[in-house]
Amino acid sequence: MALPLLRRRPYTILSTGALLSGLIYVRSQLLALERAYPSHSPSPSDPLLRPAQPSQTVPYADIFFAHVPARWLSSAGEPHAAWARAFLRGRTLALEGRMLGGGDAGEAEVDREAAQLVGGAMTVLSPPARGRPLVAAWEMSSAAVEFFEGLSRWGYPFRLMSGGRHTWSVVREGKGEGEEEEMVLVGFGAAHDYEREGDDGKVIPRWTIRVHRAYARWLLREGVEELERRARGEE
Numbered sequence: 504m505a506l507p508l509l510r511r512r513p514y515t516i517l518s519t520g521a522l523l524s525g526l527i528y529v530r531s532q533l534l535a536l537e538r539a540y541p542s543h544s545p546s547p548s549d550p551l552l553r554p555a556q557p558s559q560t561v562p563y564a565d566i567f568f569a570h571v572p573a574r575w576l577s578s579a580g581e582p583h584a585a586w587a588r589a590f591l592r593g594r595t596l597a598l599e600g601r602m603l604g605g606g607d608a609g610e611a612e613v614d615r616e617a618a619q620l621v622g623g624a625m626t627v628l629s630p631p632a633r634g635r636p637l638v639a640a641w642e643m644s645s646a647a648v649e650f651f652e653g654l655s656r657w658g659y660p661f662r663l664m665s666g667g668r669h670t671w672s673v674v675r676e677g678k679g680e681g682e683e684e685e686m687v688l689v690g691f692g693a694a695h696d697y698e699r700e701g702d703d704g705k706v707i708p709r710w711t712i713r714v715h716r717a718y719a720r721w722l723l724r725e726g727v728e729e730l731e732r733r734a735r736g737e738e
Contacts (some may be wrong), residue, residue, distance in 0.1 A: 522675055532539035533713075536720040540567040543690075549637045550629065551694040559665060563707050564694035566670070567720055569727045573685040576673065577736035583631035586615045586689045586726070589733055595727030596621055613637050625669065637692075638673035652698065656706055662705040664695035689730065691723045 542565040545551045551564040571618070579585035591610035603622025612618035616620070618627045620639055629638040643666050651663035670692035676685070693715070697706060 533717050536717055540569060540720040540723055542567060542716065545692060551692045552672055553668055554696045555640060558699055559696040560699050561694050561696055565716060566690050566692040567723050568688040568690045569723055570686050571689055571727060571730060573687045575730050581631060582673040583636050583671060584613055586673050587631060587637040590671055590726030590728035591620060592729045593722060593726055619702055636670045638668060639671050640666060640668045642666035651722060652700065660705060661708055662697060664697055667695040669693055693719045
């Protein structure tokens with residue numbers, strides 16, 4: 504009986520080693536994204552902080568920025584719109600748009616109010632304009648929200664967001680110390696709406712908030728890569 508156990512043991516060790524290596528890699532990538540794109544709080548007047556309904560609240564919101572050369576946007580039209588289009592053509596969102604809607608991520612529609620983006624996953628609330636970012640909203644399934652609201656009333660420590668908003672912005676920086684060309688900040692903002700329900704403060708688990716932020720940072724990085732590709736004329 505010992506021989507089968509001995510034969511299985513190397514496979515168990517290899518599987519455990521592969522799992523640990525994968526977890527270490529994921530953690531290293533997560534930390535690298537957090538270092539590269541730190542979270543910034545939106546200003547009190549930011550559209551991220553305006554919930555979809557008066558009965559809702561926004562317990563957290565983040566904006567992540569990346570430094571890019573201003574020339575990447577100089578010939579691409581209105582900067583906020585150009586940045587949003589490049590972002591939506593990032594690899595992950597382009598794939599998601601094809602999976603959900605059978606087409607692209609809707610980057611050509613960012614200038615139209617109520618346009619559908621990423622296969623219908625998001626709706627344009629406010630098109631980009633001079634000095635004003637693109638704002639888009641999304642909604643969670645009402646059945647899923649109600650399910651977790653019911654659990655919360657029975658003592659479950661977490662609740663599900665009702666939806667949220669995203670923003671795509673561009674902030675002029677000028678030349679920094681030691682920089683040879685003008686730079687800008689391209690930003691991606693994210694916020695979640697929750698039903699007040701007595702203001703009990705319950706939200707999704709902290710680790711899932713961190714995962715959401717990591718995904719936002721990942722999308723930001725892909726958007727910057729696409730923006731650079733467009734600037735170099737590689738379309």
